[in-house]
Every structure is written in structure tokens, then in C-alpha cells.
Amino acid sequence: MKFGIIGTGDVAGAIATKLVTLGHEVNMGARSTNNEKAKEWSKLNGALASQGTFKDAASFGDIIFNCTGGAVSLDALEMAGSENLSGKVLVDIANPLVRGEYLSLVPSLSNTTSLGEEIQKKFSDTKVVKTLNTMHYSLMVEPSLLKEKHDVFVCSDHEDAKEKVKEILNWFGWEAPVDLGKLPNARYTEMLSTVWRPVFQLTHDPIFAFKIVRN
Amino acid sequence: MKFGIIGTGDVAGAIATKLVTLGHEVNMGARSTNNEKAKEWSKLNGALASQGTFKDAASFGDIIFNCTGGAVSLDALEMAGSENLSGKVLVDIANPLVRGEYLSLVPSLSNTTSLGEEIQKKFSDTKVVKTLNTMHYSLMVEPSLLKEKHDVFVCSDHEDAKEKVKEILNWFGWEAPVDLGKLPNARYTEMLSTVWRPVFQLTHDPIFAFKIVRN
Incomplete structure (x- = not known):
């Protein structure tokens, strides 16, 4: 399968490398051409790895991962081009965080809406699936870094897309993603x-995750 | 020790009953006098149990529990009277939820502030401790209803008050509350x-809770 990764940060690198390791073709897309991180990643990851712009990654992939910072995701996806995202599954991993002494969420992208929903509204021909946005990037693709089971959540308005993404989560090592239903x-x-x-400020170790404890 | 419970709902009932069971004097306070639920609770719980208004409960207790709906907590505590809360520990269990097809938080009480902080600002002579606001009321006072360990969070700007509340959490069965630091x-x-x-929409069973999984 061909994957396009929008973004070049730690999350993008973790997802892109995992997909190549699993034998898939992956294009990592950057905001501009000749991005050093994207070129470096591509060089290190062999024949299945390629790189380009957001637009290149979006047009390359059958399934697209949004790994940009949530506060700029809508702009990044606009640069990728709705025509390049049309009919495809978009896995949205981003959180619309505003950094500061205390974190907050971008008001226009939270509370009575979400980044996932705003992406879905803007790219109505794309099937948005929200997942993997609640843990450190190293756990996203290797949940067994924690000995004890923990949870990943998944939601979408498109059941077929959600099932496809659950399968990808299985490849990553997630046995039973928690299906939270619709995209809201x-x-x-x-x-x-x-x-x-x-x-994290308490544990000083990023390798922790949330779990729903049930009887 | 003497406790005042602000509120008469399920959370109030669970906390008040547990404290009486543990041998403490408890006054359950309602918005108005002669509240049926408060009278019923008091009648069922013997000599240690009494009831009255928000003001009665606040003036009775050395430690006060805010068990009102978060969207109306500031008003309820104003009715209780700052003079009756002054110098005391206030355990805030409420969440500023707006109910609807999808839940949201009251904008003026969330994101860049919280209900806990707004209570602390308004009642500056009171020591606010936020805790127990992330699980079903039955688990608040009986965490062992779930076989597997799960977490309760606690935060406050007042270390002495936080330590006192951690002790109460211990009485309730919480062995190691997760100390998230300051009130924000x-x-x-x-x-x-x-x-x-x-x-809950997925599990159809309210007896579940959140856990931080660490190595």
C-alpha cells in the first residue's frame, strides 16, 4: 500500500519509518521542497522511502497521515490540496494545542468542535479517522514498549475507513483499538x-499511556 | 472530623454516606430548606447525619465537598457564603459540563482556566483541592469495585490541604493518588x-475508570 505522510517531525518520522519497515511505500511531505529532515529520512530508509512537498505526499498516498502540528493542520492540508486528498482515508493524529506555561486548545478547534471535525468539514470528499493522538510517538508504532496493555482510541464518520485504520493499528501492535464511534x-x-x-511533568518519562480499566 | 456536603445528588449521597460510615459527622446541604433528598438521606444515616441549606453545610463542616453541578457551582458556593468557607478546605469534585447530544465544557470555566481555579479565585481564603472528578460516583468511595488498579488525580495550590485530602482519599480506598501539582x-x-x-456509550457499564500505565 502507498502512504503519504504530511509533516516531518517526530510523529511523522515514527509513522513513516514503521510503515516502511512493514514493507510499504511511503512519501514524507514537507512544507517546502528540499526539506532537510525529509531528505535525511528518505536517504536512511531505502528504496520504499521517498520525499517531497505536502502536495507530493498527498498525491502519492492511498492513505494519508496528518502528522503536522494541530494548530496549523488545516493550512498544511490546504497546501496538500483537496484534489490530492479526495476519496482517500486521512488518519488525523494531530492535536490543536497552544503551548505556554499551561497547555490549551485552539478555541475554534475545540470543545464544541474538534480539529478532526474541522478537517472533515473542509475536505468533505476525504474520510477522516482520528486516532493515535493520546500517547508519545514511540508508543504509537510500538505499544509493547509498555508491558501492560493500554488503549488507543479511534473515531470516524466513515465505517469503512475506520475499519481500514483499525487494521493498520493492528499492524502497529494495537490488538483492540477502542472504537469511540463518530468523529465528534x-x-x-x-x-x-x-x-x-x-x-509527564510528574513521571519525567514519556513512555506512559492512558488505559480504560473495566471489569 | 466534621464535613459539609454542598449538593444532594448521587455524588453528594455517595460521599456523604461514605463519610458517615467512616464515623464522621456530616451535614448535607441543599439549595433550599426542607429538601426531600437531603431529609431522606439524613433520616437513613443515623445520628452522625444532618441536613440543611448550602449555608448550613458550609458552616457545619471543617472540610467541605462541592458536589453540585459544575455549571452552577460558583452560584451554589456563593449561596453557601464565603464567610462559611473561609480558612477551610474545599474538595471540588464538579465538572463544568454542558449537556447535549455531545458534551462540552462551559467556555468561561475551561481551556485557559477551570472550575477549580475560578472557585479558588472567588473564594481566596478557602483552600481548593480538585479531585475525584473523573469517575462514576460509586468508584469515588469504593475504587475496589474495579479489580484492577486505576487512578484518581489531585491538584491544589495549597500543599497542606492537598495532603489532608490525600488522606481522605486513602480512607476511601485510594492507595496512591496521582499528584498533578498545582490547581491549574x-x-x-x-x-x-x-x-x-x-x-460509557461503548461499555454500557458506568463502572470503568482511567489509569496511567507506566513501566
């Missing part, structure tokens, strides 16, 4: 992502 | 509380 529930997983920082 | 981190546990509903 992304509001709550995006909110949950903010709990990450105070917990 | 209530923003994140209040956000976390919203994840409760989509998970």
Missing part, C-alpha cells in the same frame, strides 16, 4: 491529549 | 471527564 468524539480524545503534559 | 492542572482533569461519556 475526537473532541474528547483531543481534550484527553492535554492531560499528557502534567503527567 | 484541574483544566486537564476537567477535560478528561468529558471522555467518560463516549466510553
Whole structure:
């Protein structure tokens, strides 16, 4: 399968490298051409790895991962081009965080809406699936870094796209993703992502994750 | 020790009953005098149990629990009277939820502030401790209803008050509350509380809770 990765940061690198390791063709897309991180990643990851712009990555992939910072994701995806995203599954991993002494969420992208929903509204021919946005990037593609089971959440308005993404999550090592239903529930997983920082300030170790404990 | 409970709902009932069971004197306070639920609770819980208004409960207790709906907590505490809360520990369990097809948080009480912080600002002579706001009321006072360990969070700007509340949490069965530091981190546990509903829609069983999984 061919994947396009929008973004060049740590999340993008983790997802892109994992997909190549699993034998898939991956294009990592940057804001501008000749991005050093994208070129470096491509060089290190062999024949299945390529790089280009947001537009290149979007047109390359059958499935697209949004790994940009949530506060700029809508702009980044606009640069990628709705025509290049049309009919495709977009896996949205971003959180619309505003950094500062205390984290907050971009007001226009939270509470009574979410980044996932706003992407879905703007790119109505694309099937947005929200997932993987509540843990450190190293756990996204290797949940067994924690000995104890923990949870990944997934939601979407498109059942077929959600099932496809659950399969990809299985490849990554997630046995039973928690299906939170429709895309508006992304509001709550995006909110949950903010709990990450105070917990990290306590643990000083980014390898932790959330779990729903049930009987 | 003497406790005042502000509120008469399920959360208030669970906390008040547990405290009486533990041998403490408890006054349950309602918005108006002669509240049926408060009278019923008092009648059922013996000599240690009494009831009255918000003001009665606040003036009775050395430690006060805010168990009102978060969207109306500031008004309820104003009715209780700052003079009756002054110098006391206030355990804030409420979440500023707006109910609807999808939950949201009251904008003026969330994101860059929290209900906990707004209570602390308004009642500056009171020591606010935020805790117990992320699980079903039955688990608040009986965490062992779930076989597997799960977490309760606690934060406050007042270390002495926080330690006192951690001790009360110990009485309730919480062995190691997760100390999230200062009160502004209530923003994140209040956000976390919203994840409760989509998970409940999935599990159809309110007896579940959040856990931080670490190595």
C-alpha cells in the first residue's frame, strides 16, 4: 500500500519509518521542497522511502497521515490540496494545542468542535479517522514498549475507513483499538491529549499511556 | 472530623454516606430548606447525619465537598457564603459540563482556566483541592469495585490541604493518588471527564475508570 505522510517531525518520522519497515511505500511531505529532515529520512530508509512537498505526499498516498502540528493542520492540508486528498482515508493524529506555561486548545478547534471535525468539514470528499493522538510517538508504532496493555482510541464518520485504520493499528501492535464511534468524539480524545503534559511533568518519562480499566 | 456536603445528588449521597460510615459527622446541604433528598438521606444515616441549606453545610463542616453541578457551582458556593468557607478546605469534585447530544465544557470555566481555579479565585481564603472528578460516583468511595488498579488525580495550590485530602482519599480506598501539582492542572482533569461519556456509550457499564500505565 502507498502512504503519504504530511509533516516531518517526530510523529511523522515514527509513522513513516514503521510503515516502511512493514514493507510499504511511503512519501514524507514537507512544507517546502528540499526539506532537510525529509531528505535525511528518505536517504536512511531505502528504496520504499521517498520525499517531497505536502502536495507530493498527498498525491502519492492511498492513505494519508496528518502528522503536522494541530494548530496549523488545516493550512498544511490546504497546501496538500483537496484534489490530492479526495476519496482517500486521512488518519488525523494531530492535536490543536497552544503551548505556554499551561497547555490549551485552539478555541475554534475545540470543545464544541474538534480539529478532526474541522478537517472533515473542509475536505468533505476525504474520510477522516482520528486516532493515535493520546500517547508519545514511540508508543504509537510500538505499544509493547509498555508491558501492560493500554488503549488507543479511534473515531470516524466513515465505517469503512475506520475499519481500514483499525487494521493498520493492528499492524502497529494495537490488538483492540477502542472504537469511540463518530468523529465528534475526537473532541474528547483531543481534550484527553492535554492531560499528557502534567503527567509527564510528574513521571519525567514519556513512555506512559492512558488505559480504560473495566471489569 | 466534621464535613459539609454542598449538593444532594448521587455524588453528594455517595460521599456523604461514605463519610458517615467512616464515623464522621456530616451535614448535607441543599439549595433550599426542607429538601426531600437531603431529609431522606439524613433520616437513613443515623445520628452522625444532618441536613440543611448550602449555608448550613458550609458552616457545619471543617472540610467541605462541592458536589453540585459544575455549571452552577460558583452560584451554589456563593449561596453557601464565603464567610462559611473561609480558612477551610474545599474538595471540588464538579465538572463544568454542558449537556447535549455531545458534551462540552462551559467556555468561561475551561481551556485557559477551570472550575477549580475560578472557585479558588472567588473564594481566596478557602483552600481548593480538585479531585475525584473523573469517575462514576460509586468508584469515588469504593475504587475496589474495579479489580484492577486505576487512578484518581489531585491538584491544589495549597500543599497542606492537598495532603489532608490525600488522606481522605486513602480512607476511601485510594492507595496512591496521582499528584498533578498545582490547581491549574484541574483544566486537564476537567477535560478528561468529558471522555467518560463516549466510553460509557461503548461499555454500557458506568463502572470503568482511567489509569496511567507506566513501566
